[in-house]
Amino acid sequence: MAFLLSLFRYLFFCLLFCLSLCKEDPESFSADFHRYPFIRDASDFPDGGHSYDYIVVGGGTAGCPLAATLSRNFNVLLLERGGVPFSNVNVSFLRNFHLTLADLSKESASQFFSSTDGVLNSRARILGGGSSINAGFYTRANPEFIRKVGWDEKLVNESYPWVENQIVRRPSFAPWQRAFRDSLLDVGVSPYNGFTYDHIYGTKFSGTIFDRFGRRHTAAELLASANPRKLTVLVYATVEKVLFDTSGKQPKASGVVFKDKRGYRHQALLSNDIRSEVVLSSGAIGSPQMLLLSGVGPKADLEKLNIPVVFDNVNVGKGMSDNPMNAIFVPTNRSIKQTLIQSVGITKLGVYLESSCGFGQSKDSIRCHHGIVSAEIGQLSTIPPKQRTQEAVQAYVKNKRNLPFEVFRGGFILEKIASPLSTGDLKLINTDAEDNPSVTFNYFSHPHDLDRCVAGIRLAMQVVQSKYFTEFTQVDRQTTEKLLNTSVQANVNLIPKHMNDTASLEQFCRDTVITIWHYHGGCHVGKVVDRENRVIGVGRLRVVDGSTFSESPGTNPQATVMMMGRYMGVKILRERLGRAAGV
Numbered sequence: 001m002a003f004l005l006s007l008f009r010y011l012f013f014c015l016l017f018c019l020s021l022c023k024e025d026p027e028s029f030s031a032d033f034h035r036y037p038f039i040r041d042a043s044d045f046p047d048g049g050h051s052y053d054y055i056v057v058g059g060g061t062a063g064c065p066l067a068a069t070l071s072r073n074f075n076v077l078l079l080e081r082g083g084v085p086f087s088n089v090n091v092s093f094l095r096n097f098h099l100t101l102a103d104l105s106k107e108s109a110s111q112f113f114s115s116t117d118g119v120l121n122s123r124a125r126i127l128g129g130g131s132s133i134n135a136g137f138y139t140r141a142n143p144e145f146i147r148k149v150g151w152d153e154k155l156v157n158e159s160y161p162w163v164e165n166q167i168v169r170r171p172s173f174a175p176w177q178r179a180f181r182d183s184l185l186d187v188g189v190s191p192y193n194g195f196t197y198d199h200i201y202g203t204k205f206s207g208t209i210f211d212r213f214g215r216r217h218t219a220a221e222l223l224a225s226a227n228p229r230k231l232t233v234l235v236y237a238t239v240e241k242v243l244f245d246t247s248g249k250q251p252k253a254s255g256v257v258f259k260d261k262r263g264y265r266h267q268a269l270l271s272n273d274i275r276s277e278v279v280l281s282s283g284a285i286g287s288p289q290m291l292l293l294s295g296v297g298p299k300a301d302l303e304k305l306n307i308p309v310v311f312d313n314v315n316v317g318k319g320m321s322d323n324p325m326n327a328i329f330v331p332t333n334r335s336i337k338q339t340l341i342q343s344v345g346i347t348k349l350g351v352y353l354e355s356s357c358g359f360g361q362s363k364d365s366i367r368c369h370h371g372i373v374s375a376e377i378g379q380l381s382t383i384p385p386k387q388r389t390q391e392a393v394q395a396y397v398k399n400k401r402n403l404p405f406e407v408f409r410g411g412f413i414l415e416k417i418a419s420p421l422s423t424g425d426l427k428l429i430n431t432d433a434e435d436n437p438s439v440t441f442n443y444f445s446h447p448h449d450l451d452r453c454v455a456g457i458r459l460a461m462q463v464v465q466s467k468y469f470t471e472f473t474q475v476d477r478q479t480t481e482k483l484l485n486t487s488v489q490a491n492v493n494l495i496p497k498h499m500n501d502t503a504s505l506e507q508f509c510r511d512t513v514i515t516i517w518h519y520h521g522g523c524h525v526g527k528v529v530d531r532e533n534r535v536i537g538v539g540r541l542r543v544v545d546g547s548t549f550s551e552s553p554g555t556n557p558q559a560t561v562m563m564m565g566r567y568m569g570v571k572i573l574r575e576r577l578g579r580a581a582g583v
């Protein structure tokens with residue numbers, strides 16, 4: 001009897017344990033839907049009647065935490081042009097990172113664009129925004145950044161954990177990433193700061209939004225903190241413009257026009273309270289584009305497209321930048337697990353070194369890929385930017401079966417320039433909100449960016465040659481020779497041959513530049529929005545997202561973009577309600 005009892009007890013605990021595992025069971029999506037009863041398809045939107053205290057345009061990395069926070073006290077409408085991430089296998093798993101970005105269809109969670117520089121790039125088009133398609137690395141901003149933008153440090157320090165407690169994990173540190181860490185320390189990127197979210201000189205590893213099953217947790221999950229009675233989220237709702245009431249002294253936002261999946265137009269309006277607001281959280285391409293489409297921008301440009309001018313501001317769409325990234329391939333003869341980014345070197349040279357690895361798990365080269373540096377997703381780093389076309393991508397894909405397996409077994413050292421001084425601009429091509437505007441980043445047009453790239457490549461070379469790395473990778477001469485022969489076709493850059501020749505390294509930087517998708521700007525503070533992120537020259541309109549940054553925060557920005565959504569939400573509630581806000 002006692003035996004049976006303990007057997008039952010044992011089975012009962014096994015069951016509990018299994019249930020706790022199932023909570024993160026990679027294949028169980030259905031559980032997600034009942035957590036978000038307020039998400040609807042835009043086609044079901046009942047026109048007329050309702051008005052809102054806040055309309056948030058863009059359910060992305062900043063928009064989701066912002067809408068969730070505002071809904072604690074007010075009626076909020078969140079409009080997102082894409083669908084939901086929960087049931088999408090490409091979006092949901094680390095191993096599928098490259099599939100979303102390679103998908104050029106209209107249903108894809110990522111919208112491809114090419115800057116006029118020729119670097120191929122991607123914008124999120126899904127609830128959760130960038131956090132639904134990114135590499136998942138999570139790390140906070142430099143305290144210096146927080147001071148420069150003038151945020152309240154105490155509230156910042158409360159807003160980061162609000163995000164972290166919901167969706168951020170500590171990764172299990174992979175052997176490749178350990179070897180990378182040891183090599184960074186070996187070449188002097190020290191001290192070792194261990195596991196930390198903080199931005200400190202030296203080498204560290206940091207958080208991730210992927211769990212131990214490789215399943216992604218996005219900003220959309222922050223909507224679980226919303227007040228379900230006061231929030232409506234519409235997906236497949238493409239906002240076309242902000243509406244303004246121009247009867248008073250200053251134009252005031254009064255609502256938005258959006259289109260559903262079938263192409264039907266709807267209007268959503270703000271309530272009459274002067275404190276109600278439209279908030280643009282459409283991202284660094286989407287928010288400046290939305291201001292221009294709505295008549296806020298350079299008068300001459302708007303008139304060319306017959307857009308009625310609401311407020312003339314030459315700064316809208318100016319100061320766009322994208323941190324240039326260059327990558328070096330490191331082969332290995334070990335079988336390694338795919339990792340995106342886990343560790344980072346924060347150097348005093350103004351560059352960050354990161355690494356990703358493990359894409360050749362199958363002997364069938366068609367199923368192999370290069371993850372973050374996949375040619376399929378546009379990272380054509382062996383062809384100079386101006387020659388990177390979709391045909392070049394297709395040619396690579398066609399040729400892929402002829403590539404030796406060795407070119408897929410290894411990883412990349414990624415070198416990113418912190419705060420590039422090179423900037424460009426964004427201009428409308430037409431008035432279709434679904435199309436990409438024209439974007440120019442002018443990579444390396446500022447000599448200091450080029451100097452830093454050269455210094456960074458030299459450091460990356462030392463990392464690759466460090467004994468910690470060579471002992472780990474165990475590559476023989478034959479493999480190296482094979483790689484040298486096929487590196488261009490295989491779209492991998494090895495250590496440049498002329499390391500001592502600065503001019504040729506500069507050329508290497510220009511020719512192999514790709515993106516790490518940290519583009520920002522277009523609605524700079526002091527130029528397009530004020531310090532409270534209110535759009536200058538018009539009423540009841542703010543911008544809350546990466547378009548307001550003049551530099552990208554931290555080594556990777558998503559932590560600070562999510563934190564900013566929460567932070568601005570709390571700020572707005574406290575401004576309007578004082579202590580009664582209760583957040």
Ligand SMILES: Cc1cc2nc3c(=O)[nH]c(=O)nc-3n(C[C@H](O)[C@H](O)[C@H](O)COP(=O)(O)OP(=O)(O)OC[C@H]3O[C@@H](n4cnc5c(N)ncnc54)[C@H](O)[C@@H]3O)c2cc1C
Nearest residue numbers: 058060061062129130134135136137239283286546556558
């Ligand atoms: C491939 C990739 C990898 C990355 N890797 C990392 C990483 O590992 N770590 C990290 O920290 N950062 C990473 N980033 C960067 C980071 O994800 C972005 O900087 C961040 O998500 C930007 O947030 P945002 O709120 O400014 O814009 P987004 O998150 O892009 O949000 C904008 C939202 O607005 C919606 N929208 C746009 N226009 C309209 C419209 N007209 N109507 C309705 N909705 C609209 C979009 O669909 C989108 O959901 C990566 C980015 C990408 C693309």
Ligand SMILES: *[C@@H]1O[C@H](CO)[C@@H](O)[C@H](O)[C@H]1NC(C)=O
Nearest residue numbers: 088089090098099100102103
């Ligand atoms: C996933 O991506 C692939 C290729 O990139 C695409 O063909 C497929 O339709 C996508 N699947 C989903 C569910 O979006």
Ligand SMILES: *[C@@H]1O[C@H](CO)[C@@H](O)[C@H](O)[C@H]1NC(C)=O
Nearest residue numbers: 143152153154155156157198
């Ligand atoms: C906020 O956190 C940072 C980093 O953890 C710390 O250096 C700073 O002193 C904190 N500031 C306040 C006001 O708590």
Ligand SMILES: *[C@@H]1O[C@H](CO)[C@@H](O)[C@H](O)[C@H]1NC(C)=O
Nearest residue numbers: 333334335473474475476477
């Ligand atoms: C890797 O290369 C080393 C050195 O040539 C060799 O000893 C080892 O057996 C190789 N390992 C594999 C898995 O191929």
Ligand SMILES: *[C@@H]1O[C@H](CO)[C@@H](O)[C@H](O)[C@H]1NC(C)=O
Nearest residue numbers: 478479480481482483484485
């Ligand atoms: C590399 O190319 C050279 C010259 O074409 C050739 O002699 C050599 O055999 C090739 N090496 C490998 C490993 O394919």
Ligand SMILES: *[C@@H]1O[C@H](CO)[C@@H](O)[C@H](O)[C@H]1NC(C)=O
Nearest residue numbers: 458496497498499500501502
């Ligand atoms: C490059 O410079 C280093 C140190 O200045 C020197 O030791 C090395 O021989 C040089 N290499 C070449 C290929 O010129």
